[in-house]
Amino acid sequence: MNLSLNKHSSEPLYIQIFEQLKELIQQGVLPEDYKLPTIRVLASSLDVNNVTVINAYKLLEDHKLIYKKVGSGSYVLPMEEKLNIGNAISDDREELEYDYNGEEGYIDFATASPDPRLFPMKDFKAAINDVIERDGGKAFMYLDSRGYLPLRGSIASYLSHKAIEVGPEDVYIISGAQQGIDIIAKALLTNGDYVFVESPTYTGAASVFKSRGARIVEIPLLNDGPDMKELEKLLQVIKPKFMYIMPNFQNPTGCSYSERKKKHLMLLSKKYNLLIVEDDYAGDLSYTEKAAVPLKAYDKMDHVIYIKSFSKIFMPGLRVAFLIIPENIKKTIASAKYMTDISTSGFMQRVLDLYLNRNILDDHIKYMKKEYGLRYFEAVRASKKYLRGAMFNQPNGGLNLWIKLPEKVNSSELYEACKKNKVLITMGTVFLKGQEGEQYIRLSFAGVDVPEITRGIAIMGNAIEEIKESAD
Amino acid sequence: MNLSLNKHSSEPLYIQIFEQLKELIQQGVLPEDYKLPTIRVLASSLDVNNVTVINAYKLLEDHKLIYKKVGSGSYVLPMEEKLNIGNAISDDREELEYDYNGEEGYIDFATASPDPRLFPMKDFKAAINDVIERDGGKAFMYLDSRGYLPLRGSIASYLSHKAIEVGPEDVYIISGAQQGIDIIAKALLTNGDYVFVESPTYTGAASVFKSRGARIVEIPLLNDGPDMKELEKLLQVIKPKFMYIMPNFQNPTGCSYSERKKKHLMLLSKKYNLLIVEDDYAGDLSYTEKAAVPLKAYDKMDHVIYIKSFSKIFMPGLRVAFLIIPENIKKTIASAKYMTDISTSGFMQRVLDLYLNRNILDDHIKYMKKEYGLRYFEAVRASKKYLRGAMFNQPNGGLNLWIKLPEKVNSSELYEACKKNKVLITMGTVFLKGQEGEQYIRLSFAGVDVPEITRGIAIMGNAIEEIKESAD
Numbered sequence: 001m002n003l004s005l006n007k008h009s010s011e012p013l014y015i016q017i018f019e020q021l022k023e024l025i026q027q028g029v030l031p032e033d034y035k036l037p038t039i040r041v042l043a044s045s046l047d048v049n050n051v052t053v054i055n056a057y058k059l060l061e062d063h064k065l066i067y068k069k070v071g072s073g074s075y076v077l078p079m080e081e082k083l084n085i086g087n088a089i090s091d092d093r094e095e096l097e098y099d100y101n102g103e104e105g106y107i108d109f110a111t112a113s114p115d116p117r118l119f120p121m122k123d124f125k126a127a128i129n130d131v132i133e134r135d136g137g138k139a140f141m142y143l144d145s146r147g148y149l150p151l152r153g154s155i156a157s158y159l160s161h162k163a164i165e166v167g168p169e170d171v172y173i174i175s176g177a178q179q180g181i182d183i184i185a186k187a188l189l190t191n192g193d194y195v196f197v198e199s200p201t202y203t204g205a206a207s208v209f210k211s212r213g214a215r216i217v218e219i220p221l222l223n224d225g226p227d228m229k230e231l232e233k234l235l236q237v238i239k240p241k242f243m244y245i246m247p248n249f250q251n252p253t254g255c256s257y258s259e260r261k262k263k264h265l266m267l268l269s270k271k272y273n274l275l276i277v278e279d280d281y282a283g284d285l286s287y288t289e290k291a292a293v294p295l296k297a298y299d300k301m302d303h304v305i306y307i308k309s310f311s312k313i314f315m316p317g318l319r320v321a322f323l324i325i326p327e328n329i330k331k332t333i334a335s336a337k338y339m340t341d342i343s344t345s346g347f348m349q350r351v352l353d354l355y356l357n358r359n360i361l362d363d364h365i366k367y368m369k370k371e372y373g374l375r376y377f378e379a380v381r382a383s384k385k386y387l388r389g390a391m392f393n394q395p396n397g398g399l400n401l402w403i404k405l406p407e408k409v410n411s412s413e414l415y416e417a418c419k420k421n422k423v424l425i426t427m428g429t430v431f432l433k434g435q436e437g438e439q440y441i442r443l444s445f446a447g448v449d450v451p452e453i454t455r456g457i458a459i460m461g462n463a464i465e466e467i468k469e470s471a472d
Numbered sequence: 473m474n475l476s477l478n479k480h481s482s483e484p485l486y487i488q489i490f491e492q493l494k495e496l497i498q499q500g501v502l503p504e505d506y507k508l509p510t511i512r513v514l515a516s517s518l519d520v521n522n523v524t525v526i527n528a529y530k531l532l533e534d535h536k537l538i539y540k541k542v543g544s545g546s547y548v549l550p551m552e553e554k555l556n557i558g559n560a561i562s563d564d565r566e567e568l569e570y571d572y573n574g575e576e577g578y579i580d581f582a583t584a585s586p587d588p589r590l591f592p593m594k595d596f597k598a599a600i601n602d603v604i605e606r607d608g609g610k611a612f613m614y615l616d617s618r619g620y621l622p623l624r625g626s627i628a629s630y631l632s633h634k635a636i637e638v639g640p641e642d643v644y645i646i647s648g649a650q651q652g653i654d655i656i657a658k659a660l661l662t663n664g665d666y667v668f669v670e671s672p673t674y675t676g677a678a679s680v681f682k683s684r685g686a687r688i689v690e691i692p693l694l695n696d697g698p699d700m701k702e703l704e705k706l707l708q709v710i711k712p713k714f715m716y717i718m719p720n721f722q723n724p725t726g727c728s729y730s731e732r733k734k735k736h737l738m739l740l741s742k743k744y745n746l747l748i749v750e751d752d753y754a755g756d757l758s759y760t761e762k763a764a765v766p767l768k769a770y771d772k773m774d775h776v777i778y779i780k781s782f783s784k785i786f787m788p789g790l791r792v793a794f795l796i797i798p799e800n801i802k803k804t805i806a807s808a809k810y811m812t813d814i815s816t817s818g819f820m821q822r823v824l825d826l827y828l829n830r831n832i833l834d835d836h837i838k839y840m841k842k843e844y845g846l847r848y849f850e851a852v853r854a855s856k857k858y859l860r861g862a863m864f865n866q867p868n869g870g871l872n873l874w875i876k877l878p879e880k881v882n883s884s885e886l887y888e889a890c891k892k893n894k895v896l897i898t899m900g901t902v903f904l905k906g907q908e909g910e911q912y913i914r915l916s917f918a919g920v921d922v923p924e925i926t927r928g929i930a931i932m933g934n935a936i937e938e939i940k941e942s943a944d
Binding site: 116124128132141178208211316318344 | 500585588589590591593596597600601604608609610611612613614615647648650651654658663676679680683685783787788789790791803808810811812813814815816817818819820
C-alpha cells in the first residue's frame with residue numbers, strides 16, 4: 001500500500017489519506033475484507049499523528065468503504081454491503097431503495113426521492129387496467145426503439161405548454177433520465193473527448209462521461225448561472241463534444257439560470273457550435289407564480305438535447321423519461337438506444353400515454369407542487385431559524401437546499417453528528433472535491449413531511465452549535 | 473462517392489457495390505435524401521453492367537437504405553423510415569413493433585417475436601392488481617440497482633431446477649437481455665480488447681462489442697458446437713476479454729453444443745482463464761423430452777456470466793431479464809448497471825416475482841413449449857416437403873430453422889421473391905458476410921400459427937423453384 005502525502009498542500013492530511021485509500025479500494029487494489037494497517041502503524045509509516053489516520057478511517061467508514069471489527073481493526077467493506085447501504089453516487093439523485101425504506105426512524109434529507117404517499121395510485125391503477133383491457137397481449141410486445149408513437153405525440157403537445165415546439169418525431173422515449181445520459185454518452189463520446197459540466201454537478205452524469213474516456217471540464221456556477229466569462233474563455237481553446245447542464249433548480253445547488261444567461265448561452269452555442277445537454281431535473285417544481293422556462297425553449301438552432309424524467313413529478317418506478325433530439329444526431333442516438341436495451345417497456349409507455357391523455361398529469365403536478373412547496377417553505381424557515389451562521393440561496397423551486405456551513409463546521413463532521421441523531425444529510429464532498437466540498441451540505445426536503453422537516457433541521461442546528469463549541 | 477471494386481474477388485460485384493454504399497449510408501457520408509447516381513452513370517464509372525448496379529440498388533432498397541422515386545432516381549432513405557421498417561439489426565432477435573403489427577397480410581418468418589395471443593394476460597393482470605393492492609406507491613419507488621431482492625431469491629430457486637446453484641446475491645436484474653450485453657460490454661471492454669463470438673452470431677451483440685472498440689474474432693460453429701481446435705489455437709495466441717455464446721438452440725443456427733463440447737469448453741476456460749458470456753436465448757424451448765442443460769450448470773470455476781431473458785418464454789414487453797455474475801466482477805457490473813439506468817422497473821419486478829411465487833411460470837412454459845412445438849414440427853415437415861434441395865439441421869428446440877439453400881439460389885433473391893408473395897424471411901447475409909451468407913436463410917416460426925407456416929413455406933418452395941428455373 002503506497003500512499004504519498006503532500007504536507008504543504010491546502011488539503012488536510014486526513015483528506016489526502018482518505019482520498020488515496022478510497023481510490024485503492026474502489027479500484028479493487030485493496031480487495032474486499034482486506035485488513036487495513038493499524039492506526040499506529042500507518043501513522044508512523046506516514047509520519048503523521050494517530051488522530052490524522054483516525055479521521056481518515058472514520059471518513060472511509062462513513063463512506064461505507066471500510067468497517068471496524070472491535071478489538072481487531074479495520075477492513076475493506078464487501079461491495080454487497082456497500083451497495084446495500086448506498087455509496088456516494090447512490091446518495092445522489094436516484095437512490096437505492098434501502099436508503100429510503102431501510103433506515104427506519106431516520107429523518108432522511110439525503111435522498112431526493114419523492115414521497116410514495118403522494119403517488120397517484122388510484123388513477124394509475126385505473127389506467128393500467130384500461131390498457132390491459134384495450135390492448136391485451138399487444139401491450140407487451142416489442143416496440144419501436146424510439147418509443148410508442150401515441151405517447152411521443154402526447155408528450156409533444158404537453159411540451160407546447162412549456163414553449164417547446166416539437167413534433168412526435170423529435171421525442172424519443174427512454175427508461176429514465178440516467179439512461180438518457182448514458183445513451184448520449186454512448187452516441188457522442190469517445191476517448192479523450194471534452195465535456196463541460198457545471199461545478200458542482202450531478203455526479204451520476206460525470207461518472208458516465210468519464211467511463212467513456214471523456215475529460216471533464218468544470219464551469220463554476222454563480223448565483224444566476226455559469227460563469228460566462230470563464231465559459232467563453234474555455235470555448236476559445238477547447239471544443240467540447242457537449243456541455244451538460246441543469247438550467248433550472250440545479251442539483252445540488254438549486255440554482256436557476258437568469259433569462260439573460262440562458263440567452264447568452266444560446267448565443268455562445270451558436271458562435272462556438274456548442275451542443276448543450278439540458279437535464280430538466282426538476283423544472284416543473286416552481287413554488288412561486290413564476291414558471292421555470294427550459295433552455296430548450298430558447299433553442300432556435302436545434303443545439304439543445306433536452307432530457308426530462310417523470311421520476312420527480314410522478315413516480316420513479318415508472319422508469320420512463322424522454323429526450324428531444326436535434327435532427328442531425330437522431331440516427332446515432334436511435335442506434336445507441338437500440339443497442340442499450342432495444343426499447344423501454346411498451347406497457348408503461350401505454351399507461352403513461354393514457355394518463356397524459358386524460359389530462360391527469362397537470363393536476364397531479366399542481367398537487368405535487370403544493371405538497372413540495374409546503375415542505376420547501378418550511379425547510380427555508382427552519383434553516384433560517386435553527387442553522388445559525390449558515391448561508392443559502394432560496395431557489396423557490398426544486399428539491400434541494402444547498403447550504404454553506406458556518407466556519408469551523410465541516411460537512412463530514414456535521415454528517416456524522418446528524419447521523420448519530422438519526423438525521424441524514426448529503427455531504428458537499430459528494431459534489432465538490434476536498435475542502436471546498438466540506439463547506440457545504442445538500443438538504444433534500446421532498447421526501448420528508450413538514451413536522452419532520454422542522455424537527456430534523458432543529459437537530460442539525462444543535463449539532464452545528466456543538467461542533468462550533470468543541471472547535472473553540 | 474468513391475467505390476473500389478475487386479473484379480477478381482469471389483464476392484459478386486453487385487454485393488461489393490451494395491456493401492460499400494451501405495457503409496457510406498450508415499456512416500452518414502451519404503446524407504438522408506441524397507440522390508444516388510443514375511444506374512447508367514454509376515455502371516459506366518465503375519465499368520460494370522447496368523444490371524449489376526440495378527441488383528445492388530435493389531438490395532439497398534430491400535435493406536431499407538434507399539428508396540426510389542418513379543422517373544427521378546434513387547435516394548438515401550431518411551433514418552425515420554428506416555427505423556420504422558426495421559433494418560438488419562432489428563430484423564434480428566428483438567424486433568421493432570412495426571415489424572410485427574405493421575405488415576398486415578404478411579406471413580412473417582423474419583421476426584423471432586412471440587405471438588401475443590399466447591401471452592398469459594389474465595394471470596398477469598391479476599398479479600399486477602395484487603401488487604398495487606399489496607405495495608401501493610412503494611411499488612413505484614427507486615430500487616436497489618441489482619434488483620428487487622425477493623425476485624432475485626425467486627429466480628435463484630427457479631434456477632436450481634436447471635442444475636444451476638446460485639444464491640439471490642448472484643442474481644442481478646436487468647431490463648432485457650440486450651441490456652445485459654450492453655452492461656457487460658461497458659463493464660469489461662475497452663478499446664482494442666478482443667471478444668470471441670460464434671460465427672454466425674447474434675448481430676445485436678457484436679454491434680455492442682464493436683461500439684466499445686472491441687475486436688471481434690469469429691469461431692466457426694459446427695453441428696455440435698464451436699470448432700474446438702480452432703478455438704484453442706486462437707486462445708494460445710490471443711487473450712480475449714470474454715467469449716460470447718449461445719450454447720443451446722443458438723440464434724440463428726439452432727445449434728446446441730454437445731455435452732462433450734460443453735465440458736471441453738469449461739476445461740479450456742480453466743486452462744486459459746477464459747470468461748464466457750452465455751446468452752440463454754431460448755434454452756427453455758426444447759421440443760423433445762430432453763431438456764437443454766445450460767453451460768452455467770457445468771461451471772465450477774465461476775467463469776460463466778449467464779444472461780437470461782423472459783422475453784421469449786413470457787412477454788418481451790416486460791423488459792425484465794437477469795444476469796448471474798461471477799464473484800470477482802460483481803462490483804464492476806453493478807456500477808455499470810447503475811450508470812446505465814439506475815435500476816429496472818421495480819413494479820415489473822414485483823409483478824414477475826408474484827408470478828414466479830404462484831408457480832404459474834412453469835405451467836406457462838409448458839404451454840409455450842407445446843404451442844411452439846407444434847409450430848416447430850410443422851416448420852420442419854413443410855420445409856422437408858416444399859423446400860426441395862434445401863438442407864437444415866433439426867434443432868428440436870428454439871425459435872429458428874437455419875436453412876441452407878439449394879445451389880443457384882441466393883438468399884437475397886429468395887428474400888425478394890418471397891416478399892412479393894407476402895412472406896418475410898431473414899437473409900443469411902444479416903449473420904454471415906458475402907457469398908457465404910447468401911447460401912442461408914433464417915426461418916423463425918414462433919410468431920406464425922400452424923396453417924400459415926404450411927402456406928408460407930409452400931410459397932417459399934415455389935419461389936425457390938422459380939429461381940432455379942430462371943437460373944438454368
